[in-house]
Amino acid sequence: MKPSLLPFLACPDCGADLALERRELDGDEVIEGSLSCHGCRHSWGIHAGVPRFAAVVEHEASARTAVAFGWEWNRFSELDTRYRRQFLDWIRPVDAGFFRGKTVLEGGCGKGRHTVLAAEFGARAVVALDLSDAVDAAWRNTRHLPAAHVVQGDILRPPVKAVFDYAFSVGVLHHMPVPEEGFRALVSNVRPGGHVSAWVYGREGNGWIVHLLNPVREKVTSRLPHRVLDVVAALVTVPLWLVTKLVYGPTGGRLGRRTLPYGPYLSYIAGFPFLEQRTIVFDHLVAPVAFYLRRDEFAGWFDRAGLEEVSIEHHNANSWRGFARVPAEIA
Ligand SMILES: [Zn+2]
Known part of the structure; x- marks a missing residue:
């Protein structure tokens, strides 16, 4: 944490200013330390350079x-x-x-x-x-x-x-x-x-996701280990990549945008390399909660x-x- 962050911080419980305690520094930056509230006296750790106000399971x-x-x-x-x-x-x-x-x-x-x-x-x-x-x-x-x-x-x-x-x-x-x-x-x-x-x-334009993909995502793919899901995402990306490169990409996306299903979006990602398309697919399969x-x-x-x-x-x-x-x- 850079000390210049301190003026922006406030206690998430009571809104009061926080006091910074430095335990380990790298130059100016606080690597280990703590932040404590002037008001309610709660305190939070700074670990590995990051103030930790929420520890997540x-x-x-x-x-x-x-x-x-x-x-x-x-x-x-x-x-x-x-x-x-x-x-x-x-x-x-x-x-x-x-x-x-x-x-x-x-x-x-x-x-x-x-x-x-x-x-x-x-x-x-x-x-x-x-x-x-x-x-x-x-x-x-x-x-x-x-x-x-x-x-x-x-x-x-x-x-x-x-x-x-x-x-x-x-x-x-x-x-x-x-x-x-x-x-x-x-x-x-x-x-x-x-x-x-x-x-x-x-929600508009995403009917098939809401009706077909959502149930699969909620019940299956969001529960898979990330490594397994990464392989699944790669397999799903192969046909997506081929279709966007061969069908949506040519003509600079102009034809696809106007006439083909999902035209604007698939023409847009047609320019993305395989690995980035895979990331997009992964994102859509991994989220336990997604609202359209x-x-x-x-x-x-x-x-x-x-x-x-x-x-x-x-x-x-x-x-x-x-x-x-x-x-x-x-x-
Ligand atoms: Zn407080």
Whole structure:
């Protein structure tokens, strides 16, 4: 933990400031130590560089999901360019320049692939929260970036102050037991006048997933050991890869987008290499909980949170991205 994270942290129980105790340092960075609350006196450990506000049991559903996301992060760093384009696709109309000088909260960072990008785009600080042990990889992947901070904690009880200029959550909320609660918690940590982005699976255009794949995922694949599931995902990816390369990819995706089933999405991933398609398949098979949201459900989150200037767009005709502003004055 970099000491510059401390001003952003608050007790998840009572909201008071925290005191930092350093036990082992690497330069400025606290590798082992603790954080204790000035108010209620609760304390939490800092282990292996990461403040630990939530210890997670290995089999907990949401933790399993988070570990699975970003699973390939280390091995395929050459995909950085694609990750950058994908990330900006998921949070549009936000662009790279939007991050400059801002304080950013990331709800569900996995291994930190978007944390790195937010920091590289010039954010003044990015506080990346994740429930799972993926934070260990996220810490390794981001510790060289002065603006990046990784915290193990629960989005529903975020150990941070409500001071952020911008909060985003990409591909995480639809895996929470009550997705809207996660969204509200994210919004609650944005300052008045700040902004929020979320990207979630859509129900529209995903009928076959809901009716055919969901039952298989819930009853079978989400219960398999990750190593076994990885093989299953590879086998499923072979026909997917062939179809996208041979049918959707040619003509630059123009024909596929307009006329073929799942055209916009499969044309989009036709450009991805096999290993990345396998990761996508793995993600879809591993999650114990996944909601596919209708536009009006997703829009309802923004309405009920009292957000302004709401922009909700269909992404690849099978998911939703939303962006909005938190009112400057709280009525
Ligand atoms: Zn407290």
